[in-house]
Amino acid sequence: MASAKRPGEFELIRRYFAPLAAATPGALGLGDDVALLTPRAGTELVLKTDGVVGGVHFLTDDPPDQxxxxxxxxxxxxxxxxxxAPLGYLMTCALDASVDEPWIASFCAGLAADQAEFGIGLLGGDTMSTPGPVSISIMVLGEVPIGRVLRRNAAKPGDLVFVSGTLxxxxxxxxxxxxxxxxxxxxxxxxxIDRYRLPQPRLRLGGALLEEGLARASLDISDGLIADLGHVGEQSxxxxxxxxxxxxLSPAAARALDExxxxxxxxxxxxxxxxxxxTAPAAARATLADLGRRLNLRLTEVGRMIEPSGSSPGTVRLLDGQGREIPLARRGWEHF
Amino acid sequence: MASAKRPGEFELIRRYFAPLAAATPGALGLGDDVALLTPRAGTELVLKTDGVVGGVHFLTDDPPDQxxxxxxxxxxxxxxxxxxAPLGYLMTCALDASVDEPWIASFCAGLAADQAEFGIGLLGGDTMSTPGPVSISIMVLGEVPIGRVLRRNAAKPGDLVFVSGTLxxxxxxxxxxxxxxxxxxxxxxxxxIDRYRLPQPRLRLGGALLEEGLARASLDISDGLIADLGHVGEQSxxxxxxxxxxxxLSPAAARALDExxxxxxxxxxxxxxxxxxxTAPAAARATLADLGRRLNLRLTEVGRMIEPSGSSPGTVRLLDGQGREIPLARRGWEHF
Incomplete structure (x- = not known):
């Protein structure tokens, strides 16, 4: 089905997607069925896929590049x-009838900007039409030295809990x-709004934590602090x-919370x-403070891992200034 | 958002998706953010992603396992x-409100059956809700000996064109x-209907073509014979x-075409x-006939690659019994 608002599939690929893959040797210019990748000796591949759906994960009038x-x-x-360390990504895009050529141009310009920022390229993908909202699935590939990946399940009792940036x-x-x-x-x-639209993947921090052996367990906060710390607890x-x-908290968040x-x-x-x-042992405190200064990134100690003693693994308590538990009506985001 | 018709995200993962990953060591039990994969020495990874959308690529009342x-x-x-050779896959599923637990159970039973058939496991994924139709994106990873992958761009003038099975x-x-x-x-x-719902990936054939050095260019026919042969022509x-x-043609297709x-x-x-x-050189004819017998799979010579001489690369002509070109109103499927 050709749409009046945009060129056909192959033309779209030629104009907008193939340039995103031009510097990725294994992408074969998007001119074959597949992409190729040879990991470097001594590394293993790290794979992740996550999708976003219009009206669920983003607002349909959000800027396409964002x-x-x-x-x-x-x-x-x-x-x-x-x-x-990221190596590249594959992507499937399901586009609805509202998507016109300027939308796609902006969408791909956003990808190009981030490819340059993070030093990665498009490896392959698939573009489809959908009667529903726009949805995008991305699969990234990265590498770590074999056996060194930072897991969720490696926290120890007494570990301090750190978070980067602001929540x-x-x-x-x-x-x-x-x-x-x-x-x-x-x-x-x-x-x-910028923090909502444009997350900052903390790649330099993660790389340093692994290289310098500073972290025990690690994950990113996507479901919320309590839920994600709960995941570390469950797995550990x-x-x-x-x-x-x-x-x-940022000044904006601190003021909103005050009010x-x-x-x-x-x-x-x-x-x-x-x-x-x-999470990290208390002995790492000073080194982490130094790392935060080197990266110009706030690293904050927010709590600690403890033996579950009576409660289930994964239990997370939020405490006020007097050590009393603050009840929470919700623990985190669930997709449905 | 919890749906009345199915359990929450984490419970769905535990009941239905984690078992699909249980035998995949790098999946980490779906209990971490990522999956890990170490390709074998001497191989490179082959990556492919393709999605399907309800009402576009399948009918919404098709059986979920299929x-x-x-x-x-x-x-x-x-x-x-x-x-x-396939190694594993990642998957994102966007599920609409009509998807209930029996649907998911059937969907995952279909995946389990094919995992067993093709010797692969689930590596990771993401489950989302969508207000639109169900859509599924899958990313498969496979391996080939380094430098040996069968490309689209390797056909030579005079190569014979073969297809497997029936069209x-x-x-x-x-x-x-x-x-x-x-x-x-x-x-x-x-x-x-079975051929529509359940494609047969010709993995044994592809593996043999590579191992025995029988094919020059190769791809799978997803857009239609003329369009896909055109892709080989363009790239070569x-x-x-x-x-x-x-x-x-199958007896059913032959009869329908007769009528x-x-x-x-x-x-x-x-x-x-x-x-x-x-495509393969004419000298491979006898070996290919033998291969077809060994695999119990029809391999049919349907045409040949020629110099473009005047026409653009990628031009494909369908000829009748007298060598006259049969005009075609369409050349192949485009996604939009």
Whole structure:
């Protein structure tokens, strides 16, 4: 089916997708059925796939370049958490009738910008039509030295829990886009919306944590701090405690929380942060402080891993300044 | 969002998807962010991704196990065409509100059956909700000896063009499902519908073509014989001729064509065959006949690669018994 609004499949590939693969030798110019990849000796491949659907993971009037970059970055964020270096990606795009050529041009420009930023290229893909909303699936490939990948299941009792950057910005940015916080200063509003639209995969941090042997368990925060720390706990057979007063917040998020303390649930359970959460022994504190300065990235100790003693592994308690548990109506994002 | 019709995301993964990954060591039990894969020494990875959308690539009331198997098999078919041995796959599923637990159980049972048939396992994936139709993206990984992959661009002038199996069954099966050929005997109708729903990736053939050095160019027929042979021609800088009277047809397709000669367009340009098309020097004829007998798979010489001499590379002419060109209103399937 040719659409009046855009060229046919092969022409689209030639104009917009093939240039994204031009510098990727294994992509074979998108002119064959498959892509080829030979990992370097001593490394193993790290594979991740994650998709986004219009109206579920992004707003259908979000700028197409930012939809593309977010779809790519949520995958790169997982590689970052594992300490992996990205190699390339494959992508399937299901496009609905509303997608015209300028949309595709912007979408691919976003991918090109991020390819340059992260030093990767398109390896292959598939473009389809759909009667439903636009949906994008991306599969990234990365590499780690064999046996060195940072897992979720390696936390030890007494480990400190660290997070990078600030928490809750993205979920507050989404609320802002939906009309909340109408009196928020524009700079703060822009900051939150940018954090929603454009996650920052912490690849340099993940790479350094692996190389320098600083982290035990690691993952990225996509479901929310409480849920994702729960995943580390489940996989490591431990519980965890988080101190509310230690949570790293942007000025915008801190002010919003001051004005409405109920937002704490969104901040710790809203998801979409794409910051790294990792555990490390207390002895690593000073080295991590130094690493944060080197990377110019805030690294904050927010809690600790403990023996479950009575509670199930994966239990996470959020504590107030007096050590009392703060009840949470939600624990994290579930896709359905 | 929890749906009344099915359990939440994590429970679905535990019940249905994790068992598909249980025997795949690199899948880490689907309990981490990523999957790991170390290719064997001397091999390179072959990557392919292809998606299917409800109402576009399958009918929404198709049996879920067959939707799953087809989604996997269209990808395996590309590996087959390249001579690659499959290693595993990742999958993203966008599920709409109509998908209940029995649907998912059947879908995953289909995947389990094909995992056993093709000796592969699930490596990872992502499950999402969508307001649109169900859509599935699968990314398969395979391996070939380094530098040996069967490409599209390696055909030589004078090469014979071979296809496996029979052509046109799937597209006629789809027409049957939509109500055409009401008087067709049930056995023939069942055959065509089965060919539409359940492609047979020709992995043993592709592996043998690579190992025994029998094929020059190779791909799988997904867009239709004429379009896919055109891809070989474009990539190899050649034109091609196909003889209508040599086309391998099932008894059902042969009878349908007898009754309605206009169906020739569907047979050569309808797509969805998932047979292999490959080129080989004339000297390979006898060895290929022997290979077909060993594999119990029909291999038919249908035409030849020629110098383009005047026409553009990629030009494909379909000839009748007198060597006259048969005009074709369509050349192949385009996704939009």
């Amino acid at each position: 939809i593309a970059r977010k779809a790519l970055r949520v995958n790169l964020s997982d590689l970052a958490a594992k300490g992996a 809750g910005d993205a979920v507050l940015g989404l609320k802002r886009l939906r009309g909340r916080f109408p009196a928020m200063p524009k700079a703060e509003s822009d900051h939150l 057979g431990l519980a965890a405690e988080v101190e509310r007063d230690r949570l790293p 409405d303390p109920a937002l704490i649930v969104d901040i710790v359970a809203g998801g979409d942060d794409y910051e790294l959460l990792f | 939707i799953a198997r087809k989604a996997l098999r269209v990808n395996l078919s590309d590996l087959a065409a390249k001579g690659a 046109g069954d799937a597209v006629l099966g789809l027409k049957r499902l939509r109500g055409r050929f009401p008087a067709m005997p049930k056995a023939e109708s069942d055959h065509l 800088g050649l034109a091609a001729e196909v003889e209508r009277d040599r086309l391998p 309605d000669p206009a169906l020739i367009v569907d047979i050569v340009a309808g797509g969805d065959d998932y047979e292999l098309l490959f």
